[in-house]
Amino acid sequence: MKHAPFIAVEGPIGAGKTTLASMLAEELQLPVIKEIVEENPFLDKFYQNMDDWSFQLEMFFLCNRYKQLEDTVIHYIDKGKPVISDYHIYKNLIFGERTLKGTKRDKYRQIYHVLTDDLPKPDIILYIKADLDTLLRRIAKRGRSFEEAIETAYLQQLIEDYDAAMASLAIREPSTTILTIDGNLIDFVENREHFMEIASRVKELMQ
Numbered sequence: 001m002k003h004a005p006f007i008a009v010e011g012p013i014g015a016g017k018t019t020l021a022s023m024l025a026e027e028l029q030l031p032v033i034k035e036i037v038e039e040n041p042f043l044d045k046f047y048q049n050m051d052d053w054s055f056q057l058e059m060f061f062l063c064n065r066y067k068q069l070e071d072t073v074i075h076y077i078d079k080g081k082p083v084i085s086d087y088h089i090y091k092n093l094i095f096g097e098r099t100l101k102g103t104k105r106d107k108y109r110q111i112y113h114v115l116t117d118d119l120p121k122p123d124i125i126l127y128i129k130a131d132l133d134t135l136l137r138r139i140a141k142r143g144r145s146f147e148e149a150i151e152t153a154y155l156q157q158l159i160e161d162y163d164a165a166m167a168s169l170a171i172r173e174p175s176t177t178i179l180t181i182d183g184n185l186i187d188f189v190e191n192r193e194h195f196m197e198i199a200s201r202v203k204e205l206m207q
């Protein structure tokens, strides 16, 4: 890889994206971009009633991430500096396709493409896969009260949506390297060797 890489960590809710991105940033001495969660005024309402709140929520996430990615381009990518993010804006489409219906979904798709088609794609995506039991355990461990209302069927659906989206991305974006991490077997939090294995794979990819 000749230029400074743009690295994104992806995976369904609670997979460990923020945790892994922060650990890698420290180990590899990279700046880290984290998604904004606590200031989101719609998330709580959305988990109580998805049909009523999905459009507001998806638009809020999209605008926030668009701004964050614009800043990332200005401060890092255009200056040739490597950076790691705990999400990729592509996740908006994964969620939007799942939570929106009918004309709102059509409008959202169009807005998504207008905003993002010319933005840089990550060079490396670390895709953390995990099964439903693992995700439910981690979401419970984190203990955000508004996430108690997450339905298992929704989470299971997202696991499948992520798998399909990553498979399609691998075909459409051959310049993005996707490194899949089995989040059920590889415990980068408790097992230092597991973490160092991931860190050295990323270092190799950055060469």
Ligand SMILES: Nc1ncnc2c1ncn2[C@@H]1O[C@H](COP(=O)(O)OP(=O)(O)OP(=O)(O)O)[C@@H](O)[C@H]1O
Pocket: 011, 012, 013, 014, 015, 016, 017, 018, 019, 020, 086, 138, 139, 141, 142, 186, 187, 188, 189, 190
């Ligand atoms: N490999 C792991 N082993 C044990 N616990 C983990 C592991 N990865 C993450 N956790 C824990 O699981 C919880 C969720 O992790 P984290 O917040 O990093 O997930 P996330 O993918 O960023 O979530 P979200 O999709 O909501 O942004 C945290 O409490 C974290 O400490």
Ligand SMILES: Nc1nc(=O)c2ncn([C@H]3C[C@H](O)[C@@H](CO)O3)c2[nH]1
Pocket: 013, 037, 043, 057, 058, 061, 091, 092, 095, 096, 099, 147
């Ligand atoms: N509907 C929807 N669309 C998104 O783009 C999106 N991104 C994150 N989330 C939810 C997952 C966690 O609860 C919490 C923190 O990641 O926010 C989303 N929900």
